[in-house]
Amino acid sequence: MKNKSLLSQYSIRKTRPRLQIISVIGKFKNRHFSVEEVLKGLRRGKSKVSRASAYRAINLFSQKGLLRPIDLGKGFLLYERASQKSHHDHLYCINCGKIIEFKDQSIEKLQMKVCRKKRFHPKSHTLRITGLCKECL
Amino acid sequence: MKNKSLLSQYSIRKTRPRLQIISVIGKFKNRHFSVEEVLKGLRRGKSKVSRASAYRAINLFSQKGLLRPIDLGKGFLLYERASQKSHHDHLYCINCGKIIEFKDQSIEKLQMKVCRKKRFHPKSHTLRITGLCKECL
DNA sequence: TATTAATTGAGACTGAGTCTCAATTATATA
DNA sequence: TATATAATTGAGACTCAGTCTCAATTAATA
Numbered sequence A, B: 001m002k003n004k005s006l007l008s009q010y011s012i013r014k015t016r017p018r019l020q021i022i023s024v025i026g027k028f029k030n031r032h033f034s035v036e037e038v039l040k041g042l043r044r045g046k047s048k049v050s051r052a053s054a055y056r057a058i059n060l061f062s063q064k065g066l067l068r069p070i071d072l073g074k075g076f077l078l079y080e081r082a083s084q085k086s087h088h089d090h091l092y093c094i095n096c097g098k099i100i101e102f103k104d105q106s107i108e109k110l111q112m113k114v115c116r117k118k119r120f121h122p123k124s125h126t127l128r129i130t131g132l133c134k135e136c137l
Numbered sequence C: 001t002a003t004t005a006a007t008t009g010a011g012a013c014t015g016a017g018t019c020t021c022a023a024t025t026a027t028a029t030a
Numbered sequence D: 001t002a003t004a005t006a007a008t009t010g011a012g013a014c015t016c017a018g019t020c021t022c023a024a025t026t027a028a029t030a
Helices: A002-009 A016-027 A035-044 A051-064 A105-117 B002-009 B016-027 B035-044 B051-064 B105-118
Strands: A067-070 A078-081 A089-093 A099-102 A121-132 B067-070 B078-081 B089-093 B099-102 B121-132
Touching (some): A035 A051, A051 A067, A051 A078, A105 A121, A105 B105, A105 B121, A121 B105, B002 B016, B016 B051, B051 B067, B105 B121
Parallel strands (some): A089 A121, B089 B121
Antiparallel strands (some): A067 A078, B089 B099
């Protein structure tokens, strides 16, 4: 079973709620999703996982490196499968909500340089550019 | 009166609640503050400004360019006087909560380059590096 | 299979922020 | 200065994401 081995791979104990959550997340493919969307997906599929457990599981998955949280400044977090792509940053269109991903090694390097200069030890960073995508102009 | 002229300067209609809010904000000096902190400051000073009005005023001030919101990913926004310093980004220490500001023109330029490549029209951006400051290691 | 430790569900709770709408107040004009 | 009009306010109910508690359940392990 694919989902079971996915959990062992990340040393996460296998429980029914967690497997159901993984399965819903699988349906999102590459789309970013919120915990509330996962909950809706569970309800649609008749899975009775509590709100508390969904939040707990998704936090755990993020801790363990299976998911990656994305903060678009919307007042709640989105998530994505961490393994599907490596770290990247986001352009976020205020008008249509589109998320454009980008990766820029030179920016990352300059960030490291800033940290060295300030003797700051980075754990993670968020770079989000908000504006209008080409379709929305 | 300094606060009154500050409001006219930004074409903001002068009302008692807004003047009281400006006065509380003045007391924070260069410190970043949340709306709830402003509310506390108002209560301490016996000013009876409603929660709704405080949020409305501070949003308006941000629109008009008097304040600048800062999103440290804490689940609520902080603000700072926009005029006191120009745009900058933040290092945020998870352990002690310290905020270290930095400005890096090369990073800004690379961001613009990314936007041009994606035909994206930036309105604002947030770059936040989270980690441990030198004191907290 | 029994033991032990981790996990779960229900729902109350929190905290930031928004909304409504009648009452108040600021500004523009006469 | 008085008045008309438009903007602003306050009270508190509400929303929404997320957390907490704790008894009951379930997973891993021996």
